[in-house]
Amino acid sequence: MFSPELKALSQEIGKLLLAKKHVLTLAESCTGGLISALITNIAGSSAWFDSGLVTYSNQAKQDLLKVKETTLTQHGAVSEQAAIEMAIGALQQGRANIAASVTGIAGPEGGSSTKPVGTVCFAWASNDLPSISKTYLFQGNREQIREQSTIALLIGLKDFLNQQS
Template structure:
């Protein structure tokens, strides 16, 4: 399923719940929010996007703790957890997704190879889900897969709540 068709479904589910989404993106560089804002009327169910590529931006804009970044690295579940929670705190959204990964072609390590992407989804009920995926392909492919997974995670949560 394409990111746009997923975004359309996310929008319908958010609208039905009268919720707004917020994104906190690193390796996707705003790709999730771009897919969302392709949909006409998304201003009714999308609040804002934080594109926090640097560690400093993650700290300044989302409240990610320096200690978390030092201990686990930017591409980690503890960091995306703090990103997702910070996005909710610093927005008017009720559900968030945070993404940090290594899209390549460089930057991978044996522990975190190129294609490693960490996700966190959170909402204002206190629900939180963490996931790490290892996508295959070039930089563009990894980023596209990450955008689709981020949207699917939001949709899954909203569908669970019905």
């Protein structure tokens, strides 16, 4: 189901979270829980993973993660602004002190001239550092875009964790 490289990366992140005494929560949209599934496939991940929220609709983003309606209206669900609010909203839900979020257009439809299929936005947030966000434009079919999104979120999380004390 998951490549050996993805498994190894998620296990490395788990060790890093444990070493830094951090607990992770995720807010996923276009990946539909794929990253949470990858993490919970690791035995013992409950020591460093609290929750994964799949907020696919705009209403779910508002209701569960407190993404502002004005953010969605002005910037769209696929925006760094929405990704940051998703990560912060997830961080406020439970015992986690590190959060990551992903929102994007996996296709094959739904893209536009300003946000084509493959546009994916990410954010990472914690109680200790300012939130950061990034946008990527991935190529490929729906499955490939979701896999690339998973890898990008995990690599970004690793980088974010390495900034933590």
